[in-house]
Amino acid sequence: MVLRSPLYENQVKLGAKFTEFAGFEMPIQYSSIREEHFVVRKKVGLFDVSHMSNVWITGSDAAKLISLTTVEDASRVDDGESQYTAILRENGTIIDDTIFMHLGEKFMMIPNAGMNQIVTKWLNEQAKKHHLKAKAEDVSREYVILAIQGPKSKETLQKLTETDLDMVKFFGCQIVKVAGVECILSHTGYTGELGFELQITPTKKAAVVFDALLSSGAEFGIQPIGLGARDTLRLEKAFMLAGNEFEGGRTPLEATLGWTIFWDHEFIGKEALLKQKEQGTYQRMTCLECVEKGIPRxxxxxxxxxxxxxxxxxxxxxPCLNVGIAMGYVAPDKREVGSILDIMVRDKPVKAKVMKPPFVPKDWAQKHEEIAL
Amino acid sequence: MTHDVRDGLKYTKTHEWVKLAGAKAKIGITDHAQHELTDVVFVELPTVGKEVKKGDELCVVESVKSVSEVYAPVSGKVVAVNTKLDDSPEIINSSPYDDGWLVELEVKDKTEVNTLLDAAAYKKL
Structure with missing residues (x-):
């Protein structure tokens, strides 16, 4: 069965073209990927990302369960903060990367699309095995998730809420009202731009927020954005896409997510990571920018x-650089920044240079005002 | 089909068009195809002189998101390629039947062209 967002009808009305992604029929684009990409880099865009998952983690040992099952020590994450982390198998490979939000007594985890059952089951199994008073509950289909991203996102959202958005820290999270509807707000995103994400339940109230955001952002040129531009936007910032970057089993060390690991606590997969770190011979995530024509895939x-x-x-x-860019795993001694490698595109080598992420820096749009919409 | 279909051209089920003039045939992709692809950002053209058989891969057209093969609608020898597409592949989106042509073939067997769809038949797809 193919799932759809509760906002499917709204998407159809806005002229969305659909694609299947992780069991969901979601908009790939509304106008065009390029246009939507620049709208987010230069103005503001609205994404429906309800295909992502929502899992409540509750109980007196909720923080302990998160600490055990992720590379983060959840006791370091204060109420009102969220954290990007990874859930590992015993062998150190990534089950999923996720953000969890500390909301009072509870935590909400946002696993990737289609990962809700796997993650929920894993967390509950570990809680049981380690005698923790904590429970994971999959509420993915009870939430609509909206992302509002781009330099004008704050102004767009501010008009619809009494919460002073200047007081919300990067990666902060709290319950707010947007257009009269209660939402979980977080100062997060997947585009590398200024942005916020909203978790809305019950889902029937989401259309009000969706429409209000489009109206509020109209003066800034807001557009609905599909998964196509979501992918190009994240790739320019070298953000991981779980289904691609962790395919076949990759550890956070291989994925160059070592910065997310809080070594000073016990977690599932730690032993394997320590062993891998000591050996040091593993492939590492590497950013490549083509210096010849061709598009790596x-x-x-x-x-x-x-x-x-x-x-x-x-x-x-x-779209910003107008050259092919790629993320991929490369042997540790072949990935020095500036060195040239060949990417084989249809059996022909395309020369590409090893770059330091991100491909597109934070202030790119301000420096490239010549690209008009 | 809601997109532009030109009378006088021949078509394939895989959305290529053929315009025959004497022994030469210009080939491109249809308005429908460019709509489906959206934002063409790269075209890989064959080398002039290459011999292709009907159904062979002739070119590759890439959008931001996808890679699509263009198949030779008829057999022949590549006598010209649209080099403008190297720097401006987006012409395929703005002018799929005119400036956005891909390849010109010297057709081996003109009767092969007759087996292709006419505009009316292509519209029905």
Whole structure:
């Protein structure tokens, strides 16, 4: 069965073109991927990301359960804060990357699309095994998730809420009212731009917020944005897409997510990571920018002097840079910044340079006012 | 089909068009195809002189999100390619039947062209 967002009818009315992603029929684009991409970089865009999952974690040991099952020590995350982290198997590979929000006595976790049952089951199994008084509850289908992203996102949202958004810290989260509807607000996003995300329940109230945001942002040129631009926006910032970047089992060390690991606590997968760190021979996530024409894609081989040294996990044409960009795993001694590797696109090498992430810096839009919409 | 279909051209079920003039045939993708692709950002053209058989991969047209093969609607030899597309692939979106042509073939067997769809038949797809 293909699932749809509760806002499906709204999407149809706005002229969305649909695609299937992780079991959901979601808008891939409304106008065009390029146009939507620049709308988010320069103005403001509204995403319906209800395909993402929602899991409540409750009980007196809720924080302990999160600490056990992720690379984060949840006791460090204060009430009103959220945190990006990864859930690992015993062998150190990533089950899913996620954000969890500390909301009073409870935590809400946002696993990726289609990961709700796997993550919920895993958390409950670990709670039982480790005798923790904590429970995970999958409420994914009870929530609509909206993301409002872009330099004008704060102004757009501020008109609809009495909460002073200047007082909401980056990665802060709290319950607010938007257009009269209670939402969980977080100062987070997946575009690298100023932005906020809203979790709305019951889902029948979401259309009010969706429409109010489109009206409020009209003066700034807001547009609804599909998954196509969501992918190009995140790739330009070298953000991970779980289904691509963790495919086949990758550890946070391989994914260069070492910065998310709080080593000073016990967690599932820690032993495997320590072993891998000591060996040090593992492939690492590497950013490549093409210096020749060609667009790298998922599963293109990466070569050095005709020998395979890695594989592309995500690739596209960067709308901002107008060159091919790729993320992929590369052998540790072949990924020095500035070195040139070959990405095999349809059996032909396309030269690409190893870059430091992100591909597109934070202030790109201000420096490129010549790209008009 | 809600998109532009030109009379006088021949079409394939895979959304290529063929315009025959003497022994030469210009080939491109239809308005419907460019709509489906959206935002063409890269075109890989064949080398002039290449011999292709009907159904062979002729070019690759990429949008931001997707990679699509264009198949040779008829057999022949590549005699010209639209080099304008190297720098401005978006012409395929703005002018799929005119400035956005892809390849010109010297057709081997003109009767092959007759087996293609006419505008009325393509519209019905």
């Amino acid at each position: 998922h599963k293109c081989e990466i070569q050095k002097d005709g020998t395979a040294v890695g594989m592309v996990t995500s690739g596209t044409l960067s």
